Amino acid sequence: MNYCSNCGQSLTYHIPPGDDRSRHICESCGLIHYQNPKMVVGCIPELEDKILLCRRAIEPCYGKWTLPAGYLENGETVSAGARRETFEEAQARVEILAPYALYNICYVNQIYLMFRARLMDRHFRPGSESLEVRLFSEVEIPSDEIAFRVIEETLVQYFKDRRTGLFPFYIGNIYKKNLQ
């Protein structure tokens, strides 16, 4: 962040009066440019004993499998965002069942919110960001080819909970690999 998005002047970076951390500040128009985490919303689309995964057609993690998820848009509820991402990536329609897990990924300033969802029918096919879309039973999950650690953790938690039939809302953290 180098220039003020409001007036186009150069920004400085320091702690504003009354604040406790550095911000990008425009000395010309006075605007403080706060930066905040982004929410990623997605779901675990269930159909009978299987769940739907998408094989990524884009970087990062091209060719790896993931749950449908993406950035929440302005003006959108969290469940509408999860439904939209599922349609974009798998052309699938889901009914959102319940919020399932929230993951803090502090080192990339992301908060993941994953829902459990029910596939409305068997009509699904790859959207433009997917190479392939498939239903997997637990034993079929390609564990060594999952795109992101947050998706790995969501799947592990989900199949653990599925054995009990209880899905309490879960909060977890994903840490930088070299800090673990």
Added chain:
Amino acid sequence: MNYCSNCGQSLTYHIPPGDDRSRHICESCGLIHYQNPKMVVGCIPELEDKILLCRRAIEPCYGKWTLPAGYLENGETVSAGARRETFEEAQARVEILAPYALYNICYVNQIYLMFRARLMDRHFRPGSESLEVRLFSEVEIPSDEIAFRVIEETLVQYFKDRRTGLFPFYIGNIYKKNLQ
């Protein structure tokens, strides 16, 4: 948003190829400036049968009562954010008990995440953004002087759940008043 925060050139506003909504785009350096909802995190600090409210020393809603809450910062977990806001606004230390409610406030691009929390002790006093900080039993809550509708709804839901002793995670929506 008028200028590119990366290179300082003027922005255009249109739908990028492969996208489905208009974005602020820099034709000079190519950067697309996505805008996404912000998370507000806060808590209901409990002590015995009372909860802590703060009377706002800042606009909007100067002089009205609220639960401690504020924007999640980069690099922060949602529960750390709720603890920080409680300390800033009420100089109070809390233990986060459980996530309690998420509210979509789409018309201002905010997602509120409220936790139930336990006050660690009786040491609390107004932070710089509060005029007054007080414990209230249910009958004492100043219902006509609550700062925001999302806080009103959180409190109504909370006292309803408290009668049953069960606090399932709740997702709600706050709509623009003139649309209701």
